[in-house]
Amino acid sequence: MRCDCGWNFETGRKEGPHQNSRGNIAAADMARLIGTVLIILGLGVAGFFAFLFDTSVNAPSPSVEVTRKIDPALQIDRIQNLGLLQNRQSGISGGLELSILGGILLLYGKKTN
Secondary structure, X not given: OEOXXXXXXXXXXXXXXXXXXXXXXXXXXXXXXXXXXXXXXXXXXXXXXXXXXXXXXXXXXXHHHHHXXXXXXXXXXXXXXXXXXXXXXXXXXXXXXXXXXXHHHHHHHHHHO
8 A cells, every 4th residue: 555655565665756666767768768768878879979970981092092183172181981881871761760769669658657
């Protein structure tokens, strides 16, 4: 039996609003917490790969020096690497998938509470 003030007469101690009679955090609250963490983590990962991940590599070749002598405006020192572009795409997709999973857990926690 529990009072409105949070005092549990069976255990003889006061419980918070998010604890059940055994003192554990409820499953819905844990789902909301994990969902929120996954959303933040997923958006952070997707943001890193979208805005900070460099997909270009140095291109040291003699043709670059020849191109500079012909036209100095064409200074091609770095080129796009297809493997790094694929890593970027996978990172963005994985981050968004984590965020979607977090959103599902967050909705589940709100629905069952």
